Amino acid sequence: MQRRTKTIAGLLYDGVLSPSDWYSAMDAFNRAVGGFKFHQLAVDHQLGTITDSVASGGADDAEAVATYERHYAMTDERLPVVMGLRQGEFMLDHEHFSARDMSRSAIYAEWLASLGMKHTMVLMQRVDGPLQQYVGFMRHVDQRPFGEADRRLAQQLMPDLLRAARLRAQARPLARQAALGVAALDTLPQGVAVVDAQGRIHHANAAAGRLLAQFGSMSVRHGRLQCRDGASQARWQALVAAACGGGVETVAAAGAMQPAGGLQRLVVTVLPLKAHHVVALRQEPMALVVLADPDAPCGLTPGLLADMLGLSPTEARLALLLTSGKTVKDFAAIQGCTVNTARAHLAHLLHKTGCRRQVELVRLLQSLRMV
Amino acid sequence: MRPQDTDTIASLFYEGVLQPQAWHAGMDAMRVRLQAGVFHSFTLDTSGAPVPESVGNLESFGLHAGHMVEYETQHAGNDLRLTATLGLGPGGVMLDHEHFSQREALRNAVYADWLIPLGLRHTAGIVLRQEGSALDLISFMRPRDARPYSAHDKRFIERLVPGIARAARLRARMLTLSRSAHLGMAALDGLRQGVAVVDAQCRIHHANAAMERLLAVPGTLCVLQGRLGCTGGAAHLQLRQLAAAACARPGQAGALVLPGEGQRLAVTVLPLQAHHAWAALREAPMALVVAVVPGIPVGLAPGLVGEMLGLSPAEARLALLLAAGKTVKDFAAVQGCTVNTARAHLAHLLHKTGCRRQVELVGVLQALHG
Numbered sequence: 001m002q003r004r005t006k007t008i009a010g011l012l013y014d015g016v017l018s019p020s021d022w023y024s025a026m027d028a029f030n031r032a033v034g035g036f037k038f039h040q041l042a043v044d045h046q047l048g049t050i051t052d053s054v055a056s057g058g059a060d061d062a063e064a065v066a067t068y069e070r071h072y073a074m075t076d077e078r079l080p081v082v083m084g085l086r087q088g089e090f091m092l093d094h095e096h097f098s099a100r101d102m103s104r105s106a107i108y109a110e111w112l113a114s115l116g117m118k119h120t121m122v123l124m125q126r127v128d129g130p131l132q133q134y135v136g137f138m139r140h141v142d143q144r145p146f147g148e149a150d151r152r153l154a155q156q157l158m159p160d161l162l163r164a165a166r167l168r169a170q171a172r173p174l175a176r177q178a179a180l181g182v183a184a185l186d187t188l189p190q191g192v193a194v195v196d197a198q199g200r201i202h203h204a205n206a207a208a209g210r211l212l213a214q215f216g217s218m219s220v221r222h223g224r225l226q227c228r229d230g231a232s233q234a235r236w237q238a239l240v241a242a243a244c245g246g247g248v249e250t251v252a253a254a255g256a257m258q259p260a261g262g263l264q265r266l267v268v269t270v271l272p273l274k275a276h277h278v279v280a281l282r283q284e285p286m287a288l289v290v291l292a293d294p295d296a297p298c299g300l301t302p303g304l305l306a307d308m309l310g311l312s313p314t315e316a317r318l319a320l321l322l323t324s325g326k327t328v329k330d331f332a333a334i335q336g337c338t339v340n341t342a343r344a345h346l347a348h349l350l351h352k353t354g355c356r357r358q359v360e361l362v363r364l365l366q367s368l369r370m371v
Numbered sequence: 372m373r374p375q376d377t378d379t380i381a382s383l384f385y386e387g388v389l390q391p392q393a394w395h396a397g398m399d400a401m402r403v404r405l406q407a408g409v410f411h412s413f414t415l416d417t418s419g420a421p422v423p424e425s426v427g428n429l430e431s432f433g434l435h436a437g438h439m440v441e442y443e444t445q446h447a448g449n450d451l452r453l454t455a456t457l458g459l460g461p462g463g464v465m466l467d468h469e470h471f472s473q474r475e476a477l478r479n480a481v482y483a484d485w486l487i488p489l490g491l492r493h494t495a496g497i498v499l500r501q502e503g504s505a506l507d508l509i510s511f512m513r514p515r516d517a518r519p520y521s522a523h524d525k526r527f528i529e530r531l532v533p534g535i536a537r538a539a540r541l542r543a544r545m546l547t548l549s550r551s552a553h554l555g556m557a558a559l560d561g562l563r564q565g566v567a568v569v570d571a572q573c574r575i576h577h578a579n580a581a582m583e584r585l586l587a588v589p590g591t592l593c594v595l596q597g598r599l600g601c602t603g604g605a606a607h608l609q610l611r612q613l614a615a616a617a618c619a620r621p622g623q624a625g626a627l628v629l630p631g632e633g634q635r636l637a638v639t640v641l642p643l644q645a646h647h648a649w650a651a652l653r654e655a656p657m658a659l660v661v662a663v664v665p666g667i668p669v670g671l672a673p674g675l676v677g678e679m680l681g682l683s684p685a686e687a688r689l690a691l692l693l694a695a696g697k698t699v700k701d702f703a704a705v706q707g708c709t710v711n712t713a714r715a716h717l718a719h720l721l722h723k724t725g726c727r728r729q730v731e732l733v734g735v736l737q738a739l740h741g
Contacts, residue, residue: 010533014541183657184643203558223418273557292739364635
């Protein structure tokens with residue numbers, strides 16, 4: 001008994017950050033009380049939404065859970081009892097409903113019976129304002145009601161269940177924020193890195209890795225971002241020091257550079273990282289490094305560009321050529337038309353995009369180059 | 372000692388996952404039970420990665436920062452106790468008298484010159500966690516005149532170690548998670564582009580500082596009931612379609628240009644690169660909306676451009692004028708110089724920025740700040 005509760009408690013704590021362990025904990029708890037299936041729900045009563053749902057079984061069960069949530073939850077007579085539970089309390093259904101009640105209830109007679117389930121035990125894991133999180137263990141239809149041994153086990157595990165549920169609730173927004181932030185950064189086309197005053201990389205997105213490998217003017221050694229070229233390295237160090245606040249006297253400042261010695265040009269901007277975030281990072285000043293390729297090909301296809309700006313295919317091709325540094329004459333040669341025709345295309349192109357000059361058009365297209 | 376008492380202490384460590392004071396309370400409860408004077412919970416990490424704050428009652432026993440510096444500079448490298456603890460590996464309970472004799476201890480500088488003069492002696496040490504280059508350790512030091520720890524004390528520690536070790540792992544992972552979340556958000560907030568994460572219905576799950584600024588002013592983009600939208604009807608529909616396409620599997624990228632008063636907004640919608648480390652969040656596919664005002668970064672002053680790219684003030688002004696679509700002749704007129712002088716500035720400017728053409732220069736200026 002003692003060993004079994006220790007194992008379940010351990011799984012609960014491991015489950016704070018690991019959904020598979022949390023599932024295992026619920027599963028082990030369910031088996032320990034002789035349950036057939038379990039379902040853990042977090043409900044926000046104010047918004048009327050289910051914020052978390054973990055249920056035993058595979059796809060069939062998931063479908064059953066969805067059906068329950070849609071059609072049966074509102075008529076479920078167990079729920080008023082559950083909603084009245086305080087954090088740490090639990091209910092055994094036979095103490096609330098007689099055999100007769102159950103035989104007349106749609107939930108018991110139709111829904112649970114159709115799934116081969118009957119007796120239910122529900123533990124209230126967490127109550128936080130309008131938010132309730134509880135777990136239900138359901139026994140097989142021909143099993144006896146939950147009894148004293150199950151009650152004791154639930155009582156024994158309750159402190160760990162409550163604490164782990166609270167830690168898990170605190171970790172979830174953090175995990176979500178981290179996942180969203182990392183995913184957003186990894187989706188951006190420009191390289192983004194966070195470094196400390198010594199140039200040590202604390203975070204780098206996917207594009208940063210690509211750009212560094214491709215351009216060759218900067219590299220990572222011993223976890224530090226650095227320039228290959230000596231003079232560039234000195235400037236880089238000065239920029240990072242300045243963005244991290246340099247000394248006590250100086251104010252953090254932004255700067256940019258183009259490190260020498262690479263295969264392609266790379267524009268590196270170094271900015272101070274916002275202070276309100278730094279507080280959470282224990283006051284260590286850090287710098288935001290943005291790596292951008294000034295010659296990045298648009299990556300826009302003429303078709304996509306035509307759709308976006310309402311251009312003809314020819315105008316879209318012209319726009320892309322101009323953005324890559326070619327001239328109207330180049331376009332005429334490639335297209336096999338006269339320069340005058342090409343100029344006419346340009347005039348239409350500028351008119352449709354609302355640009356007055358070629359350089360304005362280039363600017364517009366360059367800001368779309370992230371596709 | 373009854374099992375409930377160790378459970379109570381273990382629960383303090385679990386509370387300590389997010390609360391250093393609870394971790395402190397757990398250590399102190401162990402100290403009392405072990406009749407120790409000083410406790411210390413700390414992390415060694417050679418990689419320079421952030422570590423949980425160390426927790427101890429060194430001050431309350433009269434140990435000051437100076438003593439700790441003395442320890443770190445003179446004794447840490449030659450500490451018999453540390454070597455013995457590390458030798459046992461994670462979870463092993465090191466009681467000093469089981470590893471070296473009284474004579475050995477008294478000849479060791481840590482005991483002779485540091486612990487004993489400070490009024491301490493017998494030490495118990497445990498490695499709680501070893502992950503990568505990080506080691507979490509806890510230690511308890513008894514007053515100088517107290518007896519060595521007993522077998523009974525050892526059993527007490529051993530009963531607690533699995534729970535505390537689990538709490539230590541959880542604490543370290545929470546710290547990593549918290550840092551990752553804060554760094555990611557800070558990096559996004561530092562960007563010039565407006566960035567938002569939306570789902571297939573355009574519901575905003577996150578917006579960075581630049582996006583919040585764009586949404587705060589009435590303009591082309593807006594929020595309606597938590598959903599990102601456009602003020603123009605056709606554009607609104609197009610944005611919704613782009614978000615749905617980016618959230619489809621496989622996701623498709625797209626862009627649109629929103630006409631605005633005075634300035635246009637280039638909006639790109641990309642499928643969000645799902646990050647698998649926390650895939651268990653069971654998130655539906657999402658899209659990244661990037662909104663940027665075409666052209667050079669707003670508020671880029673000539674002085675800043677000059678400083679950023681190492682240009683003279685005149686060259687920086689020329690660069691900004693060219694990027695804004697003006698010509699070298701315009702510059703000569705504004706500057707009050709001859710066209711030839713302006714051309715010479717242009718030659719220097721292109722040389723310094725490594726550009727061959729005016730178009731490339733626009734690229735460089737635009738790339739400033741991403």
